[in-house]
Amino acid sequence: MSAAVDTPYWMPFTANRDFKKKPRVITGANGHWYTTDDGTRLYDTFSGLWTSGIGHCHPKIVEAVQQQVASLDYCMSFQVTNDKALKLAERVTAMAPEGINHCFFTNSGSEAVDTALKIAIGYHRARGEGNRTRLIGREKGYHGVNFGGMSVGGIVPNRKVFSAVLIPGVDHLRHTLDIERNAFSRGLPEHGVELAEDLARLCLLHDGSNIAAVIVEPVAGSAGVIPPPPGYLQRLREICDEHGILLIFDEVIAAFGRLGHAFGAQRFGVTPDIITTAKGLTNGVIPMGAVLVRDSIYETFMQGPEHMIELFHGYTYSGHPVAAAAGLATIGVYDEEGTFEQAQSLESHFEDLLHSFADHKHVIDVRNYGLMGAIEMAPRDGTPGARGAEAHKKCFWDENIVVRAGMDTLQFSPFLNSNPDEMTQSFEAVRRVMDTLE
Numbered sequence: 001m002s003a004a005v006d007t008p009y010w011m012p013f014t015a016n017r018d019f020k021k022k023p024r025v026i027t028g029a030n031g032h033w034y035t036t037d038d039g040t041r042l043y044d045t046f047s048g049l050w051t052s053g054i055g056h057c058h059p060k061i062v063e064a065v066q067q068q069v070a071s072l073d074y075c076m077s078f079q080v081t082n083d084k085a086l087k088l089a090e091r092v093t094a095m096a097p098e099g100i101n102h103c104f105f106t107n108s109g110s111e112a113v114d115t116a117l118k119i120a121i122g123y124h125r126a127r128g129e130g131n132r133t134r135l136i137g138r139e140k141g142y143h144g145v146n147f148g149g150m151s152v153g154g155i156v157p158n159r160k161v162f163s164a165v166l167i168p169g170v171d172h173l174r175h176t177l178d179i180e181r182n183a184f185s186r187g188l189p190e191h192g193v194e195l196a197e198d199l200a201r202l203c204l205l206h207d208g209s210n211i212a213a214v215i216v217e218p219v220a221g222s223a224g225v226i227p228p229p230p231g232y233l234q235r236l237r238e239i240c241d242e243h244g245i246l247l248i249f250d251e252v253i254a255a256f257g258r259l260g261h262a263f264g265a266q267r268f269g270v271t272p273d274i275i276t277t278a279k280g281l282t283n284g285v286i287p288m289g290a291v292l293v294r295d296s297i298y299e300t301f302m303q304g305p306e307h308m309i310e311l312f313h314g315y316t317y318s319g320h321p322v323a324a325a326a327g328l329a330t331i332g333v334y335d336e337e338g339t340f341e342q343a344q345s346l347e348s349h350f351e352d353l354l355h356s357f358a359d360h361k362h363v364i365d366v367r368n369y370g371l372m373g374a375i376e377m378a379p380r381d382g383t384p385g386a387r388g389a390e391a392h393k394k395c396f397w398d399e400n401i402v403v404r405a406g407m408d409t410l411q412f413s414p415f416l417n418s419n420p421d422e423m424t425q426s427f428e429a430v431r432r433v434m435d436t437l438e
């Protein structure tokens, strides 16, 4: 479909009027390829939306979902549960860092983040520290679009319109993107570990005893792939420990192989108190998120009369049996196919391909870590974002590949089981497009 359309569909995070002039509509997918409504095959350089690491329509997940929907489509999520949710909680916590053995299900990353923030505040209150309500996020952080996640997040356009109604009591660490000192770093950038001291300063300003939690993405994703300087996450951990603050890693992107391990925490060797995740939990097949918490946090909630609810929070679809079945099948594939090892083995090829753009006339930075990558182009004078948007559309229409543009930064999230030749070809296509850009 390339003729202009008038549709009632209000698309998320999309320039709707521009889109409707020439819609890009996908009707099918298989493995690493999409099919559009006019039958064109497109290579997916973004694994869905960081979601579908083992490829689209994986037969094992399709089968599990089909079976589940025909045997238990739904059951009440409060006061009763289903067998698949129980099993999935076990599987996921078994993969988590030591000491993190409890799992609360949500339907998205945004819900996982807001759930985690509520758990953090509720935990301190249950310990008799109800004054600890302050939350710390980071500039350029993306934690979804609900009020909590938006407030601790640091993506300016997402916050701008809602500035007056963001939740109170939130501060931000400075972001760690430093193109001046770190441009074209391969992997973790050399400079910037001192930025972790922002947390120590906020502890001085507010007194650390008032801070409930700090939330960061181990590698910022949506802001354009910003890996942390070495030692930065370790230092946040230390400062949190000094002041009794909970450390939350938002691993909606980083978990399930994107950084070559089950969780980014394991890649960095830093264990947070709470992990939020979603996306790769079900390979994107059925929406689902999760909040994983340390035993001591869960146990703190387990007090008072036993017939009473300990956490007044939950979703109709928490632990949905079809989503949980998709999750179990997905984790089964990760195990059977050695997906995380496959992802690790692709890293250096991916890094080389990305950094081959360092000499391109429009490129001002290239960043990568694990299988997360970004090529940042200079903005055109007076029209930031235009160059990136044009690149996205030209990739789609002229080269039959789907890439993601966040303003003028092209982001890449290759399949964890990519074919290296297809990966190479997709970057050749990106280069052809970039060569045509003004």
Ligand SMILES: Cc1ncc(COP(=O)(O)O)c(C=O)c1O
Pocket: 107, 108, 109, 110, 111, 113, 142, 143, 144, 145, 217, 221, 222, 250, 251, 252, 253, 278, 279
């Ligand atoms: C780190 C992070 N947190 C939260 C979210 C929000 O997830 P969702 O879009 O499923 O609500 C995202 C989405 O990309 C994310 O990358």
